Amino acid sequence: MILNIAIVVSEFNHEITSRMLEVALEKARLLKMKVAQTCSVPGVYDMPIVVDALLRKETVDGVVTLGAVIKGQTRHDELIANVAARALSELSVRYQKPVSLGITGPGMSERQAHQRIRPVSERAVEAVQKIAEELKKV
Numbered sequence: 704m705i706l707n708i709a710i711v712v713s714e715f716n717h718e719i720t721s722r723m724l725e726v727a728l729e730k731a732r733l734l735k736m737k738v739a740q741t742c743s744v745p746g747v748y749d750m751p752i753v754v755d756a757l758l759r760k761e762t763v764d765g766v767v768t769l770g771a772v773i774k775g776q777t778r779h780d781e782l783i784a785n786v787a788a789r790a791l792s793e794l795s796v797r798y799q800k801p802v803s804l805g806i807t808g809p810g811m812s813e814r815q816a817h818q819r820i821r822p823v824s825e826r827a828v829e830a831v832q833k834i835a836e837e838l839k840k841v
Contacts, residue, residue, distance in 0.1 A: 706764050706835055707739040708828075709757040713770035713806075715746040719816050723769040723805065726824035731767075734832055739763055747772055747806055748783050751790035758798040765801035765831035769824060771816045772808030780809035801834035803827040 708731065712724045724741070731738050739762055742753050747770035757763045768791060772784045788804055795802035805827025807819045 706734075706736045706832060707762055708736050708765050708767055708831055709740040709742065709760075709763045710738060710767045710769065711742045711744060711750050711753050711757070712768075713745070713747045713750065714743050716771040716773060716816065719771040719813075719820060720769055722820050723771070723824040726821050727767055727769055727805065727828050730825045730828040734828065736828070736832065746770070746783070747787045750787055751794060754791060754794050754802060758794055758800050758802070763800070765803070765835050767803050767827045767831055768805050769827065770806040771819075772806060772811075773813055773816055774808070774810050784809040799838065801831045801838070803830040803834075 710724065710727055713720050728738060744750050744753055750768055754766050757766050772780045774780050784806065787806060791802050791804060805823050807816055807823050
């Protein structure tokens with residue numbers, strides 16, 4: 704069975720997140736997954752409402768989220784990353800569909816964000832596949 708996924712990507716830190724999307728699409732092709740839909744949102748904080756709408760669709764088996772939360776002058780990055788992670792986790796449990804956390808940060812520099820593009824994006828796609836496989840066994 705081919706896994707139909709959706710990808711939600713943050714526009715904030717576009718230089719990084721656009722590359723994350725390219726890597727995720729490449730990985731999904733290699734794993735023979737079908738990317739049913741790709742959605743852009745202004746920032747990581749804005750992801751949960753779109754992920755919720757995607758998970759309601761019978762044609763979507765799981766969602767990959769991609770974003771980069773870079774440390775600024777305040778601890779705002781911690782707040783954003785924590786709120787988003789919690790909301791995305793709750794959506795995954797509610798719908799019993801995998802939602803991977805391909806969001807880097809908080810507390811990272813722009814240089815660190817660039818270094819994490821490939822590994823985090825690839826793991827986010829792999830995670831959706833592995834969780835979907837495990838859910839079939841339960």
